[in-house]
Amino acid sequence: MRVKFWGVRGSIPSPGPRTVRYGGNTTCIEVRPDDGTLIALDGGTGIFQLAQSVLGEMPLTAHVFITHTHWDHIHGLPFFIPLFVPGNLVRIHGAYDVVNSRGIEQVMDVQLQYSYFPVREAEMKARIEYQTLNLGEPFHVGDAIVTPTLLNHPVIDLGYRIDCNGKSVFFTGDHEPYLNIYDPTDPEYAGYQRIVDEKQAQVDAAIRGVDVLIADCSYTLAEYPAKRGWGHGTFDAGIELARRVGAKRLVCTHHEPTRSDDELERIFAETLARHPACPGDPEILLAREGLELDW
Amino acid sequence: MNSIAPELERKLGTAVERMPAFPASVQKILEMSRDINCLPKNLVGVIEKDPVMTMKVLKVINSAYYSLPNKITSVAQSVIYLGLNTVKNLVLSFAAVGILPRMNAAGFDIQRYLLHSLVAAIIARQLCGQHAGGQADPADCYIAGLLHDFGKVVFVQFMAPEFRQALALSAERGIPLHQAEVEVIGVDHGVVGALLAERWRFPDHLIECIRLHHAQDAPPSAMLDCVRMADQICRMKQVGDAGNPWWPDELPVAPERFGGDMAKVIDSLGDFDKIVSDAMLFAQAGR
Numbered sequence: 001m002r003v004k005f006w007g008v009r010g011s012i013p014s015p016g017p018r019t020v021r022y023g024g025n026t027t028c029i030e031v032r033p034d035d036g037t038l039i040a041l042d043g044g045t046g047i048f049q050l051a052q053s054v055l056g057e058m059p060l061t062a063h064v065f066i067t068h069t070h071w072d073h074i075h076g077l078p079f080f081i082p083l084f085v086p087g088n089l090v091r092i093h094g095a096y097d098v099v100n101s102r103g104i105e106q107v108m109d110v111q112l113q114y115s116y117f118p119v120r121e122a123e124m125k126a127r128i129e130y131q132t133l134n135l136g137e138p139f140h141v142g143d144a145i146v147t148p149t150l151l152n153h154p155v156i157d158l159g160y161r162i163d164c165n166g167k168s169v170f171f172t173g174d175h176e177p178y179l180n181i182y183d184p185t186d187p188e189y190a191g192y193q194r195i196v197d198e199k200q201a202q203v204d205a206a207i208r209g210v211d212v213l214i215a216d217c218s219y220t221l222a223e224y225p226a227k228r229g230w231g232h233g234t235f236d237a238g239i240e241l242a243r244r245v246g247a248k249r250l251v252c253t254h255h256e257p258t259r260s261d262d263e264l265e266r267i268f269a270e271t272l273a274r275h276p277a278c279p280g281d282p283e284i285l286l287a288r289e290g291l292e293l294d295w
Numbered sequence: 296m297n298s299i300a301p302e303l304e305r306k307l308g309t310a311v312e313r314m315p316a317f318p319a320s321v322q323k324i325l326e327m328s329r330d331i332n333c334l335p336k337n338l339v340g341v342i343e344k345d346p347v348m349t350m351k352v353l354k355v356i357n358s359a360y361y362s363l364p365n366k367i368t369s370v371a372q373s374v375i376y377l378g379l380n381t382v383k384n385l386v387l388s389f390a391a392v393g394i395l396p397r398m399n400a401a402g403f404d405i406q407r408y409l410l411h412s413l414v415a416a417i418i419a420r421q422l423c424g425q426h427a428g429g430q431a432d433p434a435d436c437y438i439a440g441l442l443h444d445f446g447k448v449v450f451v452q453f454m455a456p457e458f459r460q461a462l463a464l465s466a467e468r469g470i471p472l473h474q475a476e477v478e479v480i481g482v483d484h485g486v487v488g489a490l491l492a493e494r495w496r497f498p499d500h501l502i503e504c505i506r507l508h509h510a511q512d513a514p515p516s517a518m519l520d521c522v523r524m525a526d527q528i529c530r531m532k533q534v535g536d537a538g539n540p541w542w543p544d545e546l547p548v549a550p551e552r553f554g555g556d557m558a559k560v561i562d563s564l565g566d567f568d569k570i571v572s573d574a575m576l577f578a579q580a581g582r
Contacts, residue, residue: 098355098377099384135361150361154380178375181335188336188371191434195372202364229335229379 001167002032002294003212007046008287010174010218010232010254011072018260023289025049026072027254029171029214033164037142040064041160041171043077043107046289051081059087063141065148066094066107067173068157074107078117088126093139095148095156096132103132133158136206149206151175153231161206167295169212170247174254176216176231177241207245212293213282215241217252220267235271242282253287299482299490307449307487308494314452315393317409319580320345324390328383335379342386343370344577346412346441347448351389352382353438354495366498369434395448400455402462403538406578408447411535413574416440419525421564423517426552430517439504439522445491446484446505447538454480462538472539473509485509520549528561534571535578 007025015024026044033039038054040047043064054060062082067073082088094104108128112121121128131139135158138145143165148158153174161170178196182189207213218232233241235252242250255264268286285291299307315321323341327333342348349370356373357366367373374382395405419440423433450458457480465475473483489506500518507513508522527548528534530541547553553560561567 096360098358098360099381099388135363137362150376152375152378154378156377156381181339181371181374181379186336192371192375195369195375199375231378231380 001034001162001164001169001211002030002292003169003214004030004032004050004293005046005251005253005287005289005291006030006050007042007044007076008253008255008289008291009044009072009257010216011257013045014257018262021261021288022255022264022286024257025289026076027067027173028076031144031162031169033142033144033162034167035143037144038062039141039144039146039162040080042067042073042173043080044072044074045076045079047076048079048081049289051079055081058082058085059089061089061091064090064092065146065158065160066092066104067160067171068095068153068155069097069104069107069110070153070155070174073173074111077108078111078119083124083126083128084119086125089129090126091129091131093131093133093146095158097156103130105130105132147206149203151203152178154229157231159203159206161210168210169214170207170210171214172216172233174216174231176229176233177237179228204241204245207241207247209245210247211295212249212251213238213242213245213247214251214253214287216254218254218256220271235267236274239271239275239282239284242284243278246280247282249293250282250284251287251291251293252284255287299486303482304490307453308491313392314347314351314448315395316347316351316389317345317405317578318394318397319409319577320348321390321394322580324348324386328387335374338379338383338386339370339374342382343437343441344413344574346409346445347395348386348389349438349441350445350491350495352385353497355385357496357498359496366496368432368438368498368501371434395452399451401451401458403447403451403458404535405448405451407535408444408538409535410571410574410578411529412441412444413578414534414571415443415522415525415529417570417574418528418564419521422521422524422553422560425563427517427521431521435501436518436521436525439501439518440525442488442492442501443505443508443522443526444484444488446487446489449487449491450476450480450484465539469542471509471542483509515549517552520552523548524553524560528557528564531557532561532567532571534574 007028009026013024025046027042028044028046029041031039096103133148135150138147145163147161151157151159157173159172180193215238216233217235217238219234224234320341352373416437420433420437423431423436461475461479465472476483485506489502492502504518547557
């Protein structure tokens with residue numbers, strides 16, 4: 001299995017000299033199971049670079065899995081060049097939106113409107129198919145199985161586990177560890193905490209034992225209190241999750257757009273110092289554009 | 296006869312999608328949604344006081360799409376699963392449907408109905424803690440109390456002339472409303488509420504509690520006892536009778552559980568008037 005990072009930034013593309021080592025593109029991760037099937041996790045601006053790298057494989061079939069439909073995870077989609085070339089098949093997978101009662105087919109529809117983009121979906125030459133996924137239901141793609149899990153973000157967010165011949169990777173998309181909305185003194189606190197713990201146990205079970213956990217680690221502990229409820233995790237929460245589920249490797253992603261490469265490395269080093277390695281710990285990496293894991 | 300014709304079932308099942316919520320909660324939700332710092336627990340506090348919003352949130356989270364291993368019975372649980380912002384936007388879409396008009400063609404006072412449902416919910420939860428420890432979940436009893444009469448709002452919205460007739464028949468002949476409903480409509484509000492709860496894949500014990508809250512021969516359960524007693528207390532104390540007044544010769548339900556003395560049961564609830572005045576404060580907002 002091979003995983004390659006094409007976009008690791010959260011919120012908005014952040015090019016420039018301060019982000020040149022880790023990259024300024026928004027989320028896109030290429031996953032290749034053993035048979036080489038092309039899977040793209042999210043369509044942030046990184047998907048444009050991914051597209052350049054697969055032009056030689058055309059005609060191709062691409063399986064795009066969208067964790068959630070916030071801009072930074074979909075705004076590269078209209079620039080996924082294989083969409084414009086006849087003979088290609090692009091399958092876009094994602095969640096059902098309970099608020100407007102639409103499936104993932106809305107993901108390009110909302111972007112490809114006359115005022116915002118010059119090409120209509122009907123004019124794209126590739127065959128485009130949409131697949132709205134059922135939660136927890138394994139979905140076969142080539143020789144891989146993709147299983148979506150509902151996570152915690154201000155819009156429905158699916159974490160994806162991809163299994164292939166005993167190898168596995170899990171990507172959280174954007175996810176904030178579950179919070180108790182009550183104060184410890186409120187009578188509702190204990191009951192709510194019980195449900196939080198149950199839900200967390202379900203999420204842990206879905207991730208358990210993965211080879212590579214790619215997790216939203218947007219904030220430092222110091223930044224987090226001001227960002228509670230925004231739907232993102234911390235480096236520390238990522239490490240705790242990886243330890244709990246016995247992941248072999250943790251890749252921290254969704255870097256803050258204002259974070260320079262130097263700051264990112266400093267924060268990362270501080271985090272690691274706070275969590276001295278224990279036996280059985282995962283290897284912990286910072287996601288950067290171009291990082292490739294092959295196992 | 297107390298079963299529902301397929302055509303009526305279809306009509307009610309689809310119509311409820313367009314059902315507006317109560318003025319009090321719609322107003323509060325709109326206010327809160329303008330405040331980005333609104334506390335999540337306050338939002339949940341409003342949703343779980345409105346039977347229509349609660350019903351609709353539970354409908355979404357229990358839908359086939361989520362196929363969750365365990366059915367969800369509380370708004371708080373729904374917030375954990377769906378995320379607060381999604382629930383907030385969902386209820387905003389419910390609020391956009393409009394509000395239930397207080398005056399309606401059925402001549403049914405929905406503000407008194409809301410008060411009845413809310414107080415019944417709070418009392419059912421308290422009774423569960425005091426008289427059914429370990430046999431039922433207090434949070435389930437709250438939801439069952441809140442939703443037990445949901446069928447009546449469905450009648451008000453979608454079968455107003457028939458429901459008006461049933462209310463009149465109940466008053467004229469001095470018979471309980473659910474009996475009058477069966478005579479006029481062919482089905483009582485418990486069966487209609489349960490039909491929707493079932494259609495929306497609510498948990499079985501909640502469906503049965505809604506269905507059977509007026510059925511004399513229902514198999515006993517702690518949850519049903521608590522909801523029935525809460526309903527009875529509300530009617531006896533004239534807390535929003537929801538169209539079904541207290542009958543002087545009515546016997547207390549489940550004497551083996553509650554002791555058979557209504558006055559004592561009410562005393563055991565503590566400050567009953569406070570429970571009612573708090574609920575009234577909510578129910579009367581948004582007029």
